[in-house]
Amino acid sequence: xxIIIDGKSIAEELRAEIRKEVNELKSKTGKLPGLAVIxxxxxxxxxxxxxMKGKACEEVGIVSFQHTLHHDTSQDDLVSLIxxxxxxxxxxxxxxxxxxxxxxxxxxxxxxxxxxxxxxxFHPVNVGKMVIGDEDCFYPCTPLGCQELINRYVNxxxxxxxxMVGRSNIVGKPLANMMVQKNKRANxxxxxxxxxxxxxxxxxxxADILVVAAGKPNTIRGNMVKEGAVVIDVGVNRIENPTxxxxxxxxxxxxxxxxxxxxxxxxxxxxxxxxxxxxxxxxNTLKAFKYHNKIVQ
Ligand code: NAP
Numbered sequence: 001x002x003i004i005i006d007g008k009s010i011a012e013e014l015r016a017e018i019r020k021e022v023n024e025l026k027s028k029t030g031k032l033p034g035l036a037v038i039x040x041x042x043x044x045x046x047x048x049x050x051x052m053k054g055k056a057c058e059e060v061g062i063v064s065f066q067h068t069l070h071h072d073t074s075q076d077d078l079v080s081l082i083x084x085x086x087x088x089x090x091x092x093x094x095x096x097x098x099x100x101x102x103x104x105x106x107x108x109x110x111x112x113x114x115x116x117x118x119x120x121x122f123h124p125v126n127v128g129k130m131v132i133g134d135e136d137c138f139y140p141c142t143p144l145g146c147q148e149l150i151n152r153y154v155n156x157x158x159x160x161x162x163x164m165v166g167r168s169n170i171v172g173k174p175l176a177n178m179m180v181q182k183n184k185r186a187n188x189x190x191x192x193x194x195x196x197x198x199x200x201x202x203x204x205x206x207a208d209i210l211v212v213a214a215g216k217p218n219t220i221r222g223n224m225v226k227e228g229a230v231v232i233d234v235g236v237n238r239i240e241n242p243t244x245x246x247x248x249x250x251x252x253x254x255x256x257x258x259x260x261x262x263x264x265x266x267x268x269x270x271x272x273x274x275x276x277x278x279x280x281x282x283x284n285t286l287k288a289f290k291y292h293n294k295i296v297q
Contacts, residue, residue: 002263005149008278014148015060018282022061033289034063035093035119035281036085040078040104041071046097049133053095056278062285065091075104079112086114092292093119093285116291119284121174130174138284140214143175145276146232149233150209151185153230153265162188163207165200165220165253171213171234188273200224210263212253222258231259231266234273 026032035057039050050066057064067081078096084222085091094117100106110118115125121140129137139147154160162179166172172192180190188209193200201224204210212220213234225231235253252269267273289295 002260002266003153004260005153005232005265005267005272005274007149007267007275008202010152011279014276014279015056015282017219018279018286019060019202021286025286025293025295026061027294031090031289031293032061032063033092034065034090035095035284035285036065036091037068037095037097038067038081039075039097039152040067040069041101042050043099046099050097053278053281056282057285060282062282063090071101073101073104075108078104078109082109082112086117089292091117092288093117093281095120095281100266117288119281119288121284122170127174131177133183135183138287139178139280140170141175141280141284142171142234142273142277143178144280144283145273146171146175146211146234147178147185148265148276148280149232149273150179150211150230154209157185159185160188160208161206162209162211163191163193163203164211164213165193165204166213166215166234167192167194168213175211175213204267216251216253217251218255219253220259222262223226225259225262227262228264229262231263232273233267233269236269236274 021175022033037050037053039046054064054066082094085094094113096109110122115123115124118126118138121138126137130139164172164176176190176192179186179188191203193203204224205226207226207229209230210225213230215235217237231254233252235256237249237251239249246280250270
């Protein structure tokens with residue numbers, strides 16, 4: 001039976017370290033890190049995420065500035081708010097909650113964020129630096145959380161085969177890029193799978209480390225995993241209960257019951273990768289604060 005990777009307690013441990021550092025920096029500089037979060041429209045899931053981010057900031061002493069804009073806000077007005085926040089000294093990180101309403105071009109908005117305040121790690125400058133292995137950048141939060149978990153559960157990553165299922169710009173591509181870099185937290189042999197693969201099991205069965213971000217329940221069954229693999233399930237899928245909506249439940253992309261019998265370690269859903277994602281946003285905001293205040297990392 002696999003070890004269940006407890007993302008919640010790892011996240012709590014990391015948040016305690018962040019809180020401690022924020023306090024120390026406050027005594028040293030007289031300032032607190034600030035994160036601006038912009039929400040456009042009334043997407044209920046986005047509202048929940050924005051609330052969770054604000055609460056997490058509060059818990060570690062990061063000041064959160066929430067900007068809630070009407071669904072009809074123009075792209076120009078949104079970009080103009082971002083420019084104001086780029087110039088605001090009390091704001092160290094800027095996050096635009098995605099998805100945006102369809103009349104707004106997401107790339108144009110992300111490009112408007114100062115790369116030194118891009119704590120989501122989506123700006124092309126940060127993406128480019130990540131790809132060339134320049135660590136002086138912001139890494140996207142979910143891949144950073146996955147890398148943290150992998151490092152805690154795999155001893156020597158050098159030469160381990162990591163198979164990534166999914167090639168999105170927010171999870172699959174960045175994580176694959178991060179894990180192929182020649183450094184101690186990576187140095188893996190990386191394979192990326194997507195829907196063009198006729199048989200993803202052919203690839204996943206070769207994985208020492210299997211990361212799944214497909215967005216579909218049961219993408220990975222027990223017979224698709226090598227014995228002793230470490231499995232990171234990024235997927236979050238809501239399974240509705242047709243008779244009682246209060247009884248709907250969240251599942252990942254991996255069939256937990258089957259795969260936990262084969263793997264050495266596995267993340268549950270919920271309580272695996274999810275808590276790490278917001279924690280890494282806090283870590284990135286602290287990193288931005290240190291950049292802006294010229295504090296050596
Ligand atoms: P996405 O943009 O929909 O990308 C899904 C990727 O998986 C695509 O590259 C797709 O291939 C691939 N894929 C789908 N089904 C597949 C299959 N059967 N075999 C092989 N590849 C398959 O999704 P995403 O934004 O990366 O998110 C993935 C999941 O992670 C979602 O459930 C999302 O909610 C969750 N998520 C969780 C967190 C967290 O903090 N826990 C953060 C972000 C995302 P193609 O490119 O060929 O279409």
